[in-house]
Amino acid sequence: MRNVRLNREFLxxxxxxxxxxxAAFLFVPQNCRAETALTNAHQDEFSEYDxxxxxxxxxxxxxxxxxxxxxxxxxxRWVVEPTARGYRKVTPSMFRTGLLNFFNNLLEPTRIIxxxxxxxxxxxEETFLRFLLNTTAGVGGLMDPAGFDGMKSHExxxxxxxxTYGCGRGFYLVLPFFGPNDLRGTCGLAGDTLTSPLFYxxxxxxxxxxxxxxxxxxxxxxxxxxxxxxxLSGAIDPYVAVRDAYRxxxxxxxxx
Amino acid sequence: xxxRRFIASILCSCFLLLSLMPLNLLAAEVGPRQQxxxxxxxxxxxxxxxxxxGEEKKELRRxxxxxxxxxxxxMRQMAKLSLGRxxxxxxxxxxxxxxxxxxxxxxxxxxATIDGYANEKISYVKEIINGSKAEVQTKVxxxxxxxxxxYKLLEDAGRWLVYDVIIENVSLVRNYRSQFGPIMRKDGxxxxxxxxxxxxxxxxxxxxG
Numbered sequence: 001m002r003n004v005r006l007n008r009e010f011l012x013x014x015x016x017x018x019x020x021x022x023a024a025f026l027f028v029p030q031n032c033r034a035e036t037a038l039t040n041a042h043q044d045e046f047s048e049y050d051x052x053x054x055x056x057x058x059x060x061x062x063x064x065x066x067x068x069x070x071x072x073x074x075x076x077r078w079v080v081e082p083t084a085r086g087y088r089k090v091t092p093s094m095f096r097t098g099l100l101n102f103f104n105n106l107l108e109p110t111r112i113i114x115x116x117x118x119x120x121x122x123x124x125e126e127t128f129l130r131f132l133l134n135t136t137a138g139v140g141g142l143m144d145p146a147g148f149d150g151m152k153s154h155e156x157x158x159x160x161x162x163x164t165y166g167c168g169r170g171f172y173l174v175l176p177f178f179g180p181n182d183l184r185g186t187c188g189l190a191g192d193t194l195t196s197p198l199f200y201x202x203x204x205x206x207x208x209x210x211x212x213x214x215x216x217x218x219x220x221x222x223x224x225x226x227x228x229x230x231x232l233s234g235a236i237d238p239y240v241a242v243r244d245a246y247r248x249x250x251x252x253x254x255x256x
Numbered sequence: 257x258x259x260r261r262f263i264a265s266i267l268c269s270c271f272l273l274l275s276l277m278p279l280n281l282l283a284a285e286v287g288p289r290q291q292x293x294x295x296x297x298x299x300x301x302x303x304x305x306x307x308x309x310g311e312e313k314k315e316l317r318r319x320x321x322x323x324x325x326x327x328x329x330x331m332r333q334m335a336k337l338s339l340g341r342x343x344x345x346x347x348x349x350x351x352x353x354x355x356x357x358x359x360x361x362x363x364x365x366x367x368a369t370i371d372g373y374a375n376e377k378i379s380y381v382k383e384i385i386n387g388s389k390a391e392v393q394t395k396v397x398x399x400x401x402x403x404x405x406x407y408k409l410l411e412d413a414g415r416w417l418v419y420d421v422i423i424e425n426v427s428l429v430r431n432y433r434s435q436f437g438p439i440m441r442k443d444g445x446x447x448x449x450x451x452x453x454x455x456x457x458x459x460x461x462x463x464x465g
Binding site: 044045046048049051097100223226227230231232233234235236237240241243244245248249251252253 | 341430452
């Protein structure tokens, strides 16, 4: 008799659990759907891509900017890219990587100062150790032994320091040679230059400074040949495409 | 019935019921990441295909890439979001024409960009699912750098289709919308179509030349 009673109880529990499990599968997803439908009621599917006010960047100097953009564009397509292509053919990749590391290492003092100004002491310490190790064991920054040790570089420049102190972005500005920027970034560039070791070694010889910057640019381009052209090959208005890419990129960087 | 036996029977019932669950319910669980991964692996096969390598086979290779990649794309949705609310005023024929031209533009830019990723490794960083929308974050890793590449996907009857690609923090749809908007305001829809056609023709000439 006891067995029969047990079986019946088991059957009741079995059916109840079954109902519950199916109810969960049937109702939970529907509830979620209903909820999302409700929250989306006041906006449509295009809202995801509506320009957010905080992220927008005015372009009052568009006519001026477009002219500089055209200049930079021609400079890149006709001079920098072909030179970098030829340079890549005749230069061993080890040399190019070395030069890339060297110039990157020279940016570390700027990064350290800005990390300190932003109160990010842990990251500043890591960057400082990186700079120390790469300058000594990495032969003046040509190699990147710190990178092998997993020490990360923290990208911080004066523009982001100005941002942490509440300085607005101003407006969009295309700089000759340097490319897309904004007012705040342009001010930041001055600070970056003043903290660069290159500035102090080359300030007495402007021609050499230009030469060094140019070789840096060409070396850098040799790692991304054809990328600029590919990026813009599907753009209806390349000027707007680059401006928007700059905005989106900055939003992400500064949003963190 | 003792408490222990009661719990045991609940567990037992759960197990039995779950094992009886129809198989298609489980199949629907193949998430956005896995579906995307299948598509990306097919793309990598094309990129690494020895018979398609080299500058002279570029056209054929890009045809293959486009075929594989666009299969996982919801092209109409991409075109629609890129144009913005003006889409709602278009006729069906205009929608089709616009989507067609949009696809041709993507072939010039997006396909050309990923054509360079043959030797890179792809790592899957994160998958975020929110109802019928999802984002899959990946990284394209080459010896000299890492490029963050994310996909936004929309579920349609169990199939997850890409409606936006975010390369190095730049959303493709947003970028196109910022270009299309001012042109629509200035030259209208016909003007926009004309400019798209011109751009595609230009890219075609470059290939022939």
